Amino acid sequence: MTKYSPSLMCMDLSKFKEQVEVLNRKADFYHVDIMDGHFVKNITLSPFFIQELKKISKLPIDAHLMVENPSDFVDMTINAGADYISLHAETINGEAFRLAHHIKDKGKKFGVVLNPETPIEAIRHYIHHVDKLTIMTVDPGFAGQKFVVEMIDKIKEAKDLKEKHGYKYLITIDGSCNKNTFQQLLEAGAEVLIVGSSGLFNLNDDVEKAWDLMLKDVNNEENHLLQS
Template sequence: MNEKPFFSPSLMCMDLLDIKNQVNILNSRADFYHVDIMDGHFVKNITLSPDFVKVLSTISTIPIDCHLMVTSPDDYIESLAKAGAGYICPHAETINTDAFRIINKIRSLGCKVGVVLNPATPLSYIQHYIHLVDKITIMSVDPGFAGQPFIREMLDKIREAKRLKQENGYHYLIEIDGSCNEKTYAELYNAGVEVFILGTSGLFNLDADLEKAWDKMREIFRTQTGQ
């Protein structure tokens, strides 16, 4: 049986003119804040930044999870740790030459370590350090933009991550990023997802009032999964 689900609002989808109020609402409801750091190179978009994390950390009461959609993650790790990141999660595709050094650096700075896999990247790509990570994020859309359709082939990757975790006693959380909403909750939860990143369709577009939007999300999730 799956554990209690965790929810991580994607702050690139929030109303950035109302950050403080929305964070105050989410502090008592969410489990993590998902902060996308993009460089305009690894993905053709630029969103949030270490400076945003620094400001967020002054009002957040839950861990800040930084997703590094950047070509050179090492350039961001120290500044994000100093800014208040709880998790630092580079893409597996960007750390192939120095994965162990990156993992050790993140942990030495007091942060938890995550790794993110693009839809076309198999779990076998991280097999030699999978036991070292605290969280695996499986992209269920191609990275870089919100509002994309769900890639169903990722359900098998989620099941594989769950099987490996159970068989080997690994401690990582299994997280999904992309198209988490009423159309996918049941399949994702049953496949083994533990952390659900909530964006426009899953949370912020459900109601103009974020408290009501959260309540609607939880009711939808309970209806779909029983949790």
């Protein structure tokens, strides 16, 4: 069954509590982007945001660390209440095993994120430690970018590897998850859809109505797959 992770950098922060209270009843995870202005040329949310979110939600929080030095942020996000710590493979060469063990020793889940240009082969030696594998289907750093269709093959590869070796990671998609891409993503093997501006929040000012519209789009594609 498809799971959903709203990207909270795309929400209406003036309606933070109102929207979270609605999403608490509907979502499976929350996706929190933390950017440092160096790894990507943008600055968004923070460990403090996770701390505030934790006060009004019990859903698992996935902290996506788009930062140049992830080891500087790992403990901050853990202490703030994040449940999944998702690190970019491009930033953890030389400390991947140490960070994976540290995160798991703290009772949290170890996530890895791959930029569009980064092959799954890059994490081959520690993929068995990964709890959540996030495949970027846009270049990282900004919402509303064009879908990178070449990533469909990477999603299929992630699914094949998981089935062949019995890996436990959740195949998660970040970037342009919306009605134009749901079918391709689900067919390829996506398990968790990170929904942001185009997939959720821009569908209606009322987030409950927006959710229902998004779910209708996904259900249409899931029914299509079952019938094919």
